[in-house]
Amino acid sequence: MLDIKYIRENKETVKKNCELRNIKCDVDRLLELDEKRRKLIVEIGELKEKKNNLNDEMKNAGDKDKIIAEGKKIKKDLDKLDPEFDKIEKEYKEILYIVPNVISPDTPIGPDEAGNKVIRKWGEIPKFDFQPKEHWELGKNLDIIDIERAVKVSGSRFSYLKGEAVLLEFALIQHALSVLTNENTLKEIIKENNLDVSDRPFIPVVPPVLIKPESMQRMARLEPREERYHTPADDLYLVGSAEHTLGAMYMDETLKEADMPLRFIGFSTAFRREAGSYGKDTKGILRVHQFDKLEMESFSLPENSLKEQDFIVAIQEYLMQSLKLSYQVVAICTGDMGGPDYRQIDIETWMPGQNRYRETNTSDLMNDYQSRRLNTKVKRKDGKTEFVHMNDATAFAIGRTLIAILENGQQSDGSVVIPEVLRKWMPGNLKIINKEIN
Numbered sequence: 001m002l003d004i005k006y007i008r009e010n011k012e013t014v015k016k017n018c019e020l021r022n023i024k025c026d027v028d029r030l031l032e033l034d035e036k037r038r039k040l041i042v043e044i045g046e047l048k049e050k051k052n053n054l055n056d057e058m059k060n061a062g063d064k065d066k067i068i069a070e071g072k073k074i075k076k077d078l079d080k081l082d083p084e085f086d087k088i089e090k091e092y093k094e095i096l097y098i099v100p101n102v103i104s105p106d107t108p109i110g111p112d113e114a115g116n117k118v119i120r121k122w123g124e125i126p127k128f129d130f131q132p133k134e135h136w137e138l139g140k141n142l143d144i145i146d147i148e149r150a151v152k153v154s155g156s157r158f159s160y161l162k163g164e165a166v167l168l169e170f171a172l173i174q175h176a177l178s179v180l181t182n183e184n185t186l187k188e189i190i191k192e193n194n195l196d197v198s199d200r201p202f203i204p205v206v207p208p209v210l211i212k213p214e215s216m217q218r219m220a221r222l223e224p225r226e227e228r229y230h231t232p233a234d235d236l237y238l239v240g241s242a243e244h245t246l247g248a249m250y251m252d253e254t255l256k257e258a259d260m261p262l263r264f265i266g267f268s269t270a271f272r273r274e275a276g277s278y279g280k281d282t283k284g285i286l287r288v289h290q291f292d293k294l295e296m297e298s299f300s301l302p303e304n305s306l307k308e309q310d311f312i313v314a315i316q317e318y319l320m321q322s323l324k325l326s327y328q329v330v331a332i333c334t335g336d337m338g339g340p341d342y343r344q345i346d347i348e349t350w351m352p353g354q355n356r357y358r359e360t361n362t363s364d365l366m367n368d369y370q371s372r373r374l375n376t377k378v379k380r381k382d383g384k385t386e387f388v389h390m391n392d393a394t395a396f397a398i399g400r401t402l403i404a405i406l407e408n409g410q411q412s413d414g415s416v417v418i419p420e421v422l423r424k425w426m427p428g429n430l431k432i433i434n435k436e437i438n
Contacts, residue, residue, distance in 0.1 A: 003372065011031065026095060033091055037085070054071050098339075102342060106331065108334070113332075116330050116336055123327065124326060128412075130412045134283070134353035135285070136285070142164070146160040146162060147160075159288060172294075175425065176294050177204055179322075180263075180296070183200075186199045186201060189311070189315055197308060205265070205267075209269055210237070211238075212236060219243075219248050220366075224275075239271065241293060246392070253376060254378065255377070274289060285402070291398060293394065295393070296315070299388045301378065302367070302388075305389030308391050309391050313363050313393070315395070316361045319395065319396065324420075332345065340370055343365040349404045350408070351408075354407070370390045411431070415431045
């Protein structure tokens, strides 16, 4: 969330930002509640101080009846003010949590995805001497993706990954971990991109996939709730990404400056209801309810967070280049980026079967928007504390990366060439060969 002091001092800027981001938020009502809330805090504080003073006076008072009567009056006043404060506080927080983050100076202004800006491209778009197939057809023919049986068992937007698709998934996981946990590889990426950042490796984590609603709310990821899977009996939500439980790890904690940047690479299954995507990408595994994902999460000093995001994007590009996949890097505009984001950069990979680029990686810089809600701070060497800055980003969204590998590696005989960098984790497998299944 934004600092309320910033909102007070920059009301019109905050209003304009809400407008640019297509977010309806009553900033005037928020500030009205803020004023009432501050007055009540003072009034309640003064009454409580009087009450404490009366308790001290009671010990040596001759006329205790007068003090008791005054104490009863204070209690009556507090009993009236406390519910009033709770009501105002509830509405105040509801609106404050809606206010989106500020935007970086280089964020494009635009109403929707049409306003996104391509920053650069890498690789040649592959050419085929045959009509390339889409991944769902390749997966079915190769017997490595089974949609029909998954629909029978679990419903639409589920799948079975089988055989080489599973081996590919775990090869991708091993490959990403070998890069992100290797200090020498990270040094190469930093040098290649002329970056001024730490080469501290990422710590691998398998985080929980269930999260408390209050933790998800403090991560600014609970809404829209219709996108989440909820277990009412335990009042827990299934995460939509590993970042949801990775980012909340240090809520209500103060980290040390010497530990910055603190970087994690988390692997988990992600769950999304895709409630707002009716009729979109209904075939295959592009937009599904359940998929596996490797997610980067970084906690950094405020002055380094933008450089940290540039480093994370460089890692994403390194991973995609290692798979020899053509892509474009895209700056996401105001109307298309998430509310908590200060700056969002996506990677869109070329999908020959669809004859278009599709999003495979996202990088979100939140600055202190999440950490303020989470109360995650860093203690500086001079003794001062401040909110850390947070980044999260996709290393590999497994399903979408599999799609890119299948569609870009397909051959005229229906087989698929496995990227060379993954073959050491798939001994003897150079291609996924077409099979006949009875």
